[in-house]
Amino acid sequence: MKYAAGYIKDKGQWAVTEKAGRRFFPNSLTDNEADAKRMAREYTMSWHYNQVSKLFYEGVDKGEFDEADHWGDIVA
Numbered sequence: 614m615k616y617a618a619g620y621i622k623d624k625g626q627w628a629v630t631e632k633a634g635r636r637f638f639p640n641s642l643t644d645n646e647a648d649a650k651r652m653a654r655e656y657t658m659s660w661h662y663n664q665v666s667k668l669f670y671e672g673v674d675k676g677e678f679d680e681a682d683h684w685g686d687i688v689a
Contacts, residue, residue: 615657618649629653 619630621637627649629641641652669684678687 614653615660616653618646618653620646629656 619634626642628637629652630637672678673680
């Protein structure tokens with residue numbers, strides 16, 4: 614996964630982390646580990662969605678894909 618849940622010692626809470634836990638998203642701080650894991654999965658899903666969209670529209674710009682197509686049909 615792109616993001617993970619990590620325990621932020623100086624905050625005493627869990628959060629969504631990146632860069633092997635060296636950075637975290639302050640808006641994701643929570644007392645609940647399960648909530649942090651769910652948020653990490655959501656952040657990761659959003660990141661992947663954005664990457665696929667970016668690749669698709671680069672392909673549209675290069676004439677590899679038709680803009681009327683949906684990238685979901687291609688990756689499915």
